[in-house]
Amino acid sequence: MIGLVDGNNFFVSCERVVDPKLNGKPVAVLSNNDGCCVSRSNEFKALGIGMGVPYYQLKDREYPKGDLFFRSSNYELYGDMSRRIIEVLRGMAADVMQYSIDEAFIRPPTPELGRLADYGGRIRSRILKWIGIPCGVGFASTKTLAKIANHIGKKLPEGVFVMPDEADGILAGLPAGEVWGVGRRLPAKLRAERIMTAKDLRDAPDDVLRSVGGVTLLRTALELRGVECHEDRDYAADPDSVSCSRSFGEKVGDAATLMEAIASFTAQAAVKLRRHGMLAAGCNVYAQVATPGLFERGGDWEGSFHGCTVAFPAPTDATNVMTEAIRRSIGALFVSGAKYRKAGVVLFGLEKAGAVHQTDLFRSEQRVASPLYRTIDAINARLGRGKVFSAAEGMRAPSWQMKRSKMSRRATTNWNELITVR
DNA sequence: TCTGGGGTCCTAGGACCC
């Protein structure tokens, strides 16, 4: 038996914990750069404003002139609230597998198996009382079914739902496209095979499922049949790649400034890399040209990216080695005068520092963590992000920095930003 | 004027090996 616990409208709920006057109001949290709505309160959804609606289209309705409330995304706050929720779950479940910032699969302890609805209710009320975040809880025999149970639970006053053994009625009422693992493209193909509902998907022949959606879709169908196919994947596990990319607050028109932004993104990605104690063999660097009408044309991003692949001299976690390799490689790749709206860096070929590896017969490579950057990370962790940085990132206040004009306080992780009660 | 960021897995096809 698997349970899924997830925070309702998670980012908005976090904002409400540090600012209770948002309770009962239509609130949305914006994406980076205050671009568009990525988390919405129920009141906000009830006004018919969809996920991903651009902020500039709603600006006129913002409080105090209007009725809508907005916050910039505050990932430090959300990450800390998430960590606290996982702590509570660890105290109540036999096993906890965090899946994303706002959801975790749990295995209930054996004594609770006979009273899951009650157990789910206790989890829910403890998280609400201790952390302040309302959650939905669903139980079923597989993760895919637990997802469905969770969605049902979230709409009930008690917030908890246990999937019955006989689930035909529930699955027949659920469009196939709403099943976890069925994205935006598949429903059209599924319809051609007369697969309309989750029940149709569950009962479709294996060979049809394979030809339409490969082994991935077949696994989803098996999960609906109660066969566990979805491997546990730890949210905190070592990644295959690490990246950092940003849309710019202001368009960037010269190569020097673009290189500063790229150096800064490289530094941020390298911090993540070192946090995992890993080394990278190389990276992809790219920048996107600001094309008028980009979004109107929809989906067609062809030709708007400039980029290249850079191999490091040896696997490394040292920011300066990466930046230097990038600087030498990108050369005239970026056109001076072009207007760029976004850039990014992806580090790949990751391996654990000090791990056993295939050696190079003709070169001695030291695949160890950089002591210099270990020290820099420690200083920045103590004195605040960006206290020590590389000159390649630029000495001026960067014009390309993202907009975050409605940031709430990092009230649970920073002594200087505690909530003021009165 | 103004639309996010960070991942995973699978598959097909090509290059290459003996």
Add this chain to the structure above:
DNA sequence: TCTGGGGTCCTAGGACCC
């Protein structure tokens, strides 16, 4: 009347997730 068989590794692209 005619040119093998069995593999691995890498990459690009597509689909999905939050």
